[in-house]
Amino acid sequence: MSIRAVSAVSLALVLLLAGCKSNDDGSSAGGDNASGSSDSSKPKYTDFKDFPGDELSYSEGGTLQPVPLRLKVVDSQWSTELGDHSAKVGSHYLVLYIAATSGADDRGAQHVGLNVQYTGVKFKADNPSDCEYGQGDDGCTYASSEVSDLDKKVEDNTWRDHLWIVNQYSYVDIAPKETLIGALAIEVSDKITGVSDVQFCAASPTKGTQMYPETFPCMSLNKQPKARK
Structure with a gap:
């Protein structure tokens, strides 16, 4: 070579x-x-403004809360449990997953959270006369049965599997433009059939401050939950 x-x-x-x-x-x-x-593969966290759908201005106790929250429903489902709480046999939870942010872009909100007495749902049903609460001509209005803490780090599309800490009410501080995620559950008897047109209701700074869900402003969900199995 x-x-x-x-x-x-x-x-x-x-x-x-x-x-x-x-x-x-x-x-x-x-x-x-x-x-x-x-x-x-990094976790993704959506800002409140980028979630689709309508929003409600929510204030526990009305004008007693200086800065209200803005709330959106990001997902919903029927389930037998939320966190370590279970619905009674013969009932299911209608679970709504809620995005929350401060009602003012230039400041946060202190000591705020979801509360069973100031949140709820309204829906239509085949047999509204059998509803335990809020019987109307074609549907019913229920207050929340359980609510979770508002958590600061809940990855997108994991809220159904998230380990929620359930309380009757829980309080946190929210920084300006920060997005938190929580969950609330409404227990509905399986005897109520044909549940449809679910709306999320919450007390506002100017209306519905007397713990009666029938008086709360409501909004339709961006996507309705699938029927109970």
């Missing part, structure tokens, strides 16, 4: 070893691709 051929082979080996070393220390294109994959 000529000296020129030996030199060419040696140069090829040196380049090959350099390429392997580059791959090992993560500085190659392969390392960059791995980093890109890692970024795509």
Whole structure:
């Protein structure tokens, strides 16, 4: 073999070893691709303003709360439990997952949270006369049975599996433009059939401050829950 051929082979080996070393220390294109994959798998958290659907201005106790909350329903489902609380046999929870933020962009809200006495739902039913509460001509109005804490880090689309801490009422401080997620559950007897047109209701700074859900402003859900199984 000529000296020129030996030199060419040696140069090829040196380049090959350099390429392997580059791959090992993560500085190659392969390392960059791995980093890109890692970024795509990072948890995602949606800002309140980017959730679709209508919103309610909510104030526990009306004007007693200096800065109200803005609330949106981001998901809903029928379930037998919320956190460590279970619906009675023969009933299901209608669970709503709620995004909350301060009602003022330039300031936060202190000592705020969901409260069973100031939140609820209104819905239509085939047999509204059998509803335990709020019987109307074609539907019923229920106050919340359980509410969770408002949590600061709930990844998108994980709220159904999130470990909720359930209380009758719970309070936190919210920073300006911060988004928190919570859940509330309304216990409805399985005897009530044909539940449809579910609306979320909450006391506002100017209306519905007397703990009667029939007086609260309401809004339709962006997406209705699937029928009970």
